[in-house]
Amino acid sequence: MKFFCKQTDLSEAINMVMKAINRNSTVKIVEGILIESGDNKIKLTGYDLETGIEAEVAADITEEGSVVVESKIFNDIIKKLPDENIDIKVDDRFQVSINSGSVNFTIKGMDSEPYPKIPSVETENKIEISQKMFKNMITHTSFAVSTDTTRAKLTGLNLISDGHNLTLVAIDGFRMALNREQIGDDFPKMNYIIPGKSLNELSKILNDNDSDVVVYHSSNQILFDLGDVRLISRLIPGDFVNFDSIIVKNPKTVMEISRKNLLDSIDRAALLIMTDERRCPVSLAMPDSSTLLVSANTETGGHKEDIDISVEGDLIDIDFNAKYFIDALRNIDDEKIRIEFNGSQGPCIIKPVDGDKYIFLILPIRR
Amino acid sequence: MKFFCKQTDLSEAINMVMKAINRNSTVKIVEGILIESGDNKIKLTGYDLETGIEAEVAADITEEGSVVVESKIFNDIIKKLPDENIDIKVDDRFQVSINSGSVNFTIKGMDSEPYPKIPSVETENKIEISQKMFKNMITHTSFAVSTDTTRAKLTGLNLISDGHNLTLVAIDGFRMALNREQIGDDFPKMNYIIPGKSLNELSKILNDNDSDVVVYHSSNQILFDLGDVRLISRLIPGDFVNFDSIIVKNPKTVMEISRKNLLDSIDRAALLIMTDERRCPVSLAMPDSSTLLVSANTETGGHKEDIDISVEGDLIDIDFNAKYFIDALRNIDDEKIRIEFNGSQGPCIIKPVDGDKYIFLILPIRR
Incomplete structure (x- = not known):
């Protein structure tokens, strides 16, 4: 095999296919990148036997063929070459010679024959x-x-x-x-x-x-x-x-709150939660229908703060895993959100104030 | 102790003093930050018994005193508070209460009495x-x-x-x-x-x-x-x-070279050097007085490339630890540099083309 291509194109393609390579595999060959010549292009493949990524690079093919190269060293070398044309040759014993200007690298490649085939997907549906x-x-x-x-x-x-x-x-x-x-x-x-x-x-x-x-x-x-x-x-x-069956349709408590205020507050409470999260939850309580009291108490110290809210329904006093709330709140773009509670053991549901573009559901921690 | 200060000022000062805190010390108290009240300011100290850093923060002191707080949790808390005034109180039992708007934290502090004293330095010299x-x-x-x-x-x-x-x-x-x-x-x-x-x-x-x-x-x-x-x-x-005695004054070989070209080349050669560096050096050789041949050969593969140079004196063929060259070349701003060699066992000296603003000396690896 022998081809020319651009360093930037090849480096970008390697980056893509490396995402599907498991470098701790028990099957040595799938830690490599498969390179195959095509029609005025080469195809690179990474495949961890569950996910496969193929990327194509425009190339001048002067000799057809295929080879598998160890992914990390191949990536390292191509990344450090100048932004110019690269000339790659593979001999009969799978020695890979990589040339760019006055720079020459030689690394050992592998026969592509044992490389696993990615299952084909019908292209009708x-x-x-x-x-x-x-x-x-x-x-x-x-x-x-x-x-x-x-x-x-x-x-x-x-x-x-x-x-x-x-x-x-x-x-x-x-x-x-x-x-x-x-x-x-x-x-x-x-x-x-x-x-x-x-x-x-x-x-x-x-x-x-x-x-x-x-x-x-x-x-x-x-x-x-x-x-x-x-x-x-x-x-x-x-x-x-x-999942439809676990989304409660008639919540006992409906609260509207600033997403940022709640996120900042739980983020701060979580500073004190360093050990087992089930034993050290963040508590949400409503002393009245316009105040949410966020608090945490661990061996490290205590935290409490108030946030303005508006509530319809029962007032609550309930414990949660802080991380689950933080994960959900960080993945919402809205400034104001709606949170539904269902007693101290029912799921808590985070939704937009209007519509159902997203739903995050979190189970409370029993006291 | 009781004082008010700005969140940004306090956070910045904590960042400074934390650089002198060894969080793996056997002496528990030096993992903390010493806070002492002064004249319209508080002083923070971090001290690992070798290096001490003191930082001052403008503050309203309403009650004099001092305390030691665990550095990580104190830093985490102050960093996550809003950019507003912070009100800090320490009671007789060294409970530290940190307040900002509706946010309240309580953490355990320590008596400052056993905190080691930083030796004084005369301020005349x-x-x-x-x-x-x-x-x-x-x-x-x-x-x-x-x-x-x-x-x-x-x-x-x-x-x-x-x-x-x-x-x-x-x-x-x-x-x-x-x-x-x-x-x-x-x-x-x-x-x-x-x-x-x-x-x-x-x-x-x-x-x-x-x-x-x-x-x-x-x-x-x-x-x-x-x-x-x-x-x-x-x-x-x-x-x-x-060190003056180890700098050779009459080198056998003087080479001028582009710093970037040499750095890039040794950087590439180093990609192949993954194991014991003494056994896998980078080689510098001069096939003639206008070419430097950089090369490396390891189990991973081979690398070689040419760089244009100008040389006076003996031609060389010598092995080095790639890392030492890379460290030196990365810390030079000049585009063109002078490298002096002294046979295959004498030190190599990297200098500016003119002057002696910097000198890097590297011992070769014996073959």
């Missing part, structure tokens, strides 16, 4: 979503994905289209994060569970502009096509938790 | 140095300070004034970094060894503008006075290495 919107939806929900691998479905996010709205939901057993966007009237219906890790990597390569990502799917794989870059992920089989 | 210049001199030399505590003197930097020039020198047994600045004609003579750690902390609090730092000294302590902030350090007793 396709939909288009705004990259910027989808990136936002992932950021605002994925923090609530479970890391408990014994409950496989909760390690994924549920992506649902009812034809009009696109909804992304994550649940970890103690809390839920839901984000919903209107997408039109004639959208294909969907209901998938996508691994949280894959969507996190996808969010890093999605653009902040208005271009679309094309999504293709088969029964067990999903492909996100951004043009020069593609991410392929397995789907998690089965049905997701029926 | 004083000199003034530009903060910006001194900060630069520290940055450009302190990387070569030894971390080997069995050779105590080399853990410090030698500060010398001959009345006209100020010189700062660090030596770690394998290399030397020297920086020299003209300071005038009538400057007091000095010759001290100052702990590298103290000067590193000082460089972080020195300003980049043209204001001066006033330096006071006694036989075993040195005080740097920046106005609102003071750093006090012990001096290392004894005489520093006679």
